[in-house]
Amino acid sequence: MSDDGAGRTPETTSRDGSPRQAWAGLPWLVRTTVVWSACLVVVSAGLYLVGRIAVLLAPLAIALAATVFLTALLDPVLLRLRRLRLPAALAALLTVLLLLGILVGVGALVWNLTATQFNELSEELQRGVQRSRDFVTSTLPVSDQQLDRLIDQGRQALSQGSLDPVSGARTVGEVLGSALLALVLLFFLLKDGRSMWHWVLDRATGPNRAVAAEAGRVGWRTLGAYSRGTMMIAAIDAIGIGLALVVLRVPLALPLALIVFLGGFVPIIGATVTGAVAVLVALAANGPVTALLTLAAVIAVQQIEGNLLEPLIMKRQVRLHPAVILVAVTAGTLVGGIAGAFVAVPVTAVIWRIVDTVQQERESPAAG
Secondary structure (H helix, E strand, O other), X not given: OOOOOOOOOHHHHHHHOOHHHHHHOOXXXXXXXXXXXXXXXXXXXXXXXXXXXXXXXXXXXXXXXXXXXXXXXXXXXXXXXXXXXXXXXXXXXXXXXXXXXXXHHHHHHHHHHHOOOHHHHHHHHHHHHHHHXXXXXXXXXXXXXXXXXXXHHHHHHHXXXXXXXXXXXXXXXXXXXXXXXXXXXXXXXXXXXXXXXXXXXXOOOOHHHHHHHHHHHHXXXXXXXXXXXXXXXXXXXXXXXXXXXXXXXXXXXXXXXHHHHHHOOXXXXXXXXXXXXXXXXXXXXXXXXXXXXXXXHHHHHHHHHHHHHHHHHHOOOOOOOHHHHHHHHHHHHHHHHHHHHHHHHHHHHHHXXXXXXXXXXXXXXXXX
16 A cells, blocks of 8 residues: 555545544534534624624614514504505504604603603702712711712713714704604505515525414514513503602602603613612602612512513513523613613514524424
8 A cells, every 4th residue: 555655545544634534523512512602603793793783874773673663563553453444554654643642642741740840850869869879988988089089980981972062963863863764664564564574475485485484473473562561561660660659759750650661661671770760769859768668669560560460461482581681681782772772682582483483393394
């Protein structure tokens, strides 16, 4: 047998030195770890790239996210109007007008009842911060000078990130433009969304069409259930905490309930932050006893919501583990700020349900 000059025969090189043979010679655990790590890197890189593009196109991304969220929320209203044999355009227009009427009505009501109280809210928060400061300096080994230094650093960081008038005007213009774009897109999605989806399905052929159709139905159903469930849970939190604030005679109960409602759209973190604001106002207005009672009420409402109402409202197919929710909200906040925190959980829930459905559809023929 001839030698290749390097002490190895050609047969040995082709048999034992090929990458395929080297890969097959690795332990099973190492191969599995390498494959899953590569998949995780690719998926993470893709999600990061999508997130960065969404940040660069923030007004458009926010408008699209709000449009899809509102379409899933209002789809049952559209279907009820369509059952009355209304044309698709008229049913979509009435649905959008109903949404605008609710938003304008609620906004006008809250403004009329609380317009003079928001200045009081700022003052109450300042007094609450002062009492908290006194508590920290009296119970913890922190001096007034150290606390002042930390506060000054925070103020400097905020002042560095403050916007000039030109940037502020541009931001307002972008927000108004995004809102108008979202309303227009909402009308067209309500009117032609199903025909658009059927057009997409017509592009798929073979068994992939059935899988895509089922995954799309499940994803849309999940998003609709999440949208309506989140709104109901946020309203329940706002009503429960608002009633507790009224009973405890905490001022500005309605504005605080509105803040709790808005915070309810960010799972776990939003409820914690808004509950802390309510406790802080109670501390500033009525002292530590009322603040402790308010804290107890906030915890009780959130426990009832999390352990009893959420399983009933959200159902099993929408719920995610709290650890997954925290990771999703944190990642969304890091990538897209407040808007990212709002959309992180529904996007995660929809993706999970779609992946799970595709896997089940692909395994069902083999199982049969």
